[in-house]
Amino acid sequence: xxxxRRSCSWALVTLFCGGLAPLATAQTAPxxxxxxxxxxxxxxxxxxxxxxxxxxxxxxxxxxxxxxVETRETAGLRQLAQLAALDITDASxxxxxxxxxxxxxxxxxxxxxxxxxTLIQGMxxxxxxxxxxxxELFAEPSVSVQRLRLRQASALREVAARRELAETVAFDRAxxxxxxxxxxxxxxxxxxxxxxxxxxxxxxxxRLRVVPNNAVLAVSGPLSWEACRETxxxxxxxxxxxxxxxxxxxxxxETERATIVYEPWTGSSAVVLAAxxxxxxxxxxxxxxxxxxxxxxxxxxxxxxxxxxxxxxxxYSVSQELMPSNICGLVAVRxxxxxxxxxxxxxxxxxxxxxxxxxxxxxxxxxxxxAYLTSSYVLGHQRNAExxxxxxxxxxxxxxRPGTDLPKLLAGxxxxxxxxxxxxxxxxxxxxxxxxxxPG
Numbered sequence: 261x262x263x264x265r266r267s268c269s270w271a272l273v274t275l276f277c278g279g280l281a282p283l284a285t286a287q288t289a290p291x292x293x294x295x296x297x298x299x300x301x302x303x304x305x306x307x308x309x310x311x312x313x314x315x316x317x318x319x320x321x322x323x324x325x326x327x328x329v330e331t332r333e334t335a336g337l338r339q340l341a342q343l344a345a346l347d348i349t350d351a352s353x354x355x356x357x358x359x360x361x362x363x364x365x366x367x368x369x370x371x372x373x374x375x376x377x378t379l380i381q382g383m384x385x386x387x388x389x390x391x392x393x394x395x396e397l398f399a400e401p402s403v404s405v406q407r408l409r410l411r412q413a414s415a416l417r418e419v420a421a422r423r424e425l426a427e428t429v430a431f432d433r434a435x436x437x438x439x440x441x442x443x444x445x446x447x448x449x450x451x452x453x454x455x456x457x458x459x460x461x462x463x464x465x466x467r468l469r470v471v472p473n474n475a476v477l478a479v480s481g482p483l484s485w486e487a488c489r490e491t492x493x494x495x496x497x498x499x500x501x502x503x504x505x506x507x508x509x510x511x512x513x514e515t516e517r518a519t520i521v522y523e524p525w526t527g528s529s530a531v532v533l534a535a536x537x538x539x540x541x542x543x544x545x546x547x548x549x550x551x552x553x554x555x556x557x558x559x560x561x562x563x564x565x566x567x568x569x570x571x572x573x574x575x576y577s578v579s580q581e582l583m584p585s586n587i588c589g590l591v592a593v594r595x596x597x598x599x600x601x602x603x604x605x606x607x608x609x610x611x612x613x614x615x616x617x618x619x620x621x622x623x624x625x626x627x628x629x630x631a632y633l634t635s636s637y638v639l640g641h642q643r644n645a646e647x648x649x650x651x652x653x654x655x656x657x658x659x660x661r662p663g664t665d666l667p668k669l670l671a672g673x674x675x676x677x678x679x680x681x682x683x684x685x686x687x688x689x690x691x692x693x694x695x696x697x698x699p700g
Contacts, residue, residue, distance in 0.1 A: 295651065296485045300493060302501045303473025307651040308488045309480050311644055316383055317481025318644035319390045321397060322652045323376040324476065325469040326587055327443040328507040335443070336415060336450015338376055340457055341465050342369045343411040345378075348401050356396055363389055368645075371448040373588050375656050381645055384482050391495040394477070398499050400467045403459040415454045422447060426531040426694045427594065431581075433521050433692045434535035435590065442510055444588030473501040478652035480644040510587050520606075523694045529576065530602035530695030531594060532609055536688050538582070538589035542658045545684075546584070547669040548677035549591055552685060553580050554629035555621045555678070556612070557593035558636075561628050563612055564593060574601050574608065586657055591685075602696025613689065616682045626678055630670045637666040 296308040311317075330337050346357040346367075360367045365382040378397060380390040422428040432447055439445045477496070479488055539545040557564045557580035568575045575597040583590040597605045621629075640646050693699060 300497050302499055305476045306492055307478040308485055309647050311480050312482055314482045316644055317387055318381045318648040320478040320648040320652045321378045321394050322476040322656050323470055324474050324656055327373040328510050330443045333453055335446050336454030337465055339371055339415055339450045340454055341462050342376055344401055344403050344462050345397055347407045348396050373444050373585050387491050395496055403462050405459055408459050412455050418449050426525055426527055429523055430531045430533040430692045430694045434533055434690050437521055437690045438537050439588050468505055471502045472499045474504045476652045476655045478648040480647035520691045520699055522698050525695030529596055530599040531596050532606045533592055533594045533692045535590055535592040535690050536685050538591045540586040540589055541584045547673045548681040550582050551629045551673050552678050552681045553591040554632050555625050558629055558632045567612055568595055574605050599696040602693055606693050620679045623675055626675055634667045
């Protein structure tokens with residue numbers, strides 16, 4: 261029913277009336293159908309992209325509430341609030357989770373440092389049903405103490421499970437080091453503190469933050485823009501807005517020099533990870549950093565894959581992660597290997613990073629990396645769920661740049677920009693080794 265993280269994502273605009281604020285006309289995307297955007301009178305932002313011929317549809321509701329609202333004592337409050345929403349009951353006592361399943365539909369929750377997301381997928385004629393379930397999310401839930409305790413136990417298991425995989429241990433240690441002293445230092449799912457939260461805290465959070473004027477709704481499916489906006493207006497337009505308290509300011513405390521973090525591990529495989537803070541998608545520095553990350557570890561043509569896997573066979577896998585965020589973005593490259601190879605892999609990866617300074621990425625490498633990222637985006641943009649997710653994501657992260665699109669951002673990246681991004685990366689990278697012998 262739930263998932264916690266996706267990697268990279270990317271999205272708008274029309275004129276109409278009847279309960280919706282007038283905005284600009286629809287924008288035609290270079291890679292497909294037009295995208296539409298409107299704002300209801302209650303502040304809800306509506307995004308739509310038609311997908312003619314599809315048998316299904318998807319709605320994504322984003323709540324623009326970030327990790328900044330949590331403290332060390334309330335780490336995981338957003339996660340618990342999401343879980344509590346699954347237990348919203350109707351007059352017959354059936355939970356929201358049960359009723360969605362009874363309709364043959366799917367509901368998935370996602371949580372990042374920047375937002376809370378609820379994805380609902382169904383058949384092409386179920387938009388009104390999906391929106392009805394979405395409407396319930398804006399109603400203040402009556403939190404049952406018994407149900408909440410069960411959800412807390414589930415959340416604590418999810419927190420504990422992050423300690424069972426070397427990959428998540430490495431990732432969490434990197435984030436903790438890069439953003440120490442801030443709410444970004446712990447995973448979005450929270451910490452053990454989630455077990456101490458009380459029903460009143462969850463209800464207060466929901467009442468203050470889960471309101472239409474703090475939300476974005478993205479829809480993708482085989483219907484017209486007119487039908488979509490009319491249905492959304494009918495089902496969700498009557499929800500009253502409320503004033504949303506400002507979020508605390510986050511003091512960025514990024515690492516100032518390259519650092520090595522070691523974590524002992526008794527598992528059968530080790531992980532070596534290099535991570536650095538990444539500017540938000542609204543920054544001109546974001547696309548070059550994304551391209552550089554792909555030069556290093558994006559696909560079989562990347563430098564690390566060719567060096568660690570093809571040339572020496574030292575690793576099981578090489579991968580890269582791009583986590584777009586306005587408050588704690590991150591780029592990372594990761595290699596999985598046998599524990600006895602970990603120290604050697606760490607040194608080899610550090611050598612490849614250093615080689616960026618003496619041998620900057622060539623034009624050919626940069627074009628390959630751009631093609632890799634663009635094709636990954638396009639291939640992940642085929643289904644309604646991904647389309648709706650990408651639409652909403654960039655409305656949340658880059659609200660003042662309509663039509664944001666990954667291929668557009670990458671197209672203009674130059675060799676000089678990647679070279680500049682290299683300098684910043686080399687000075688601020690955090691190295692994490694989980695397993696194997698401790699680095700000397």
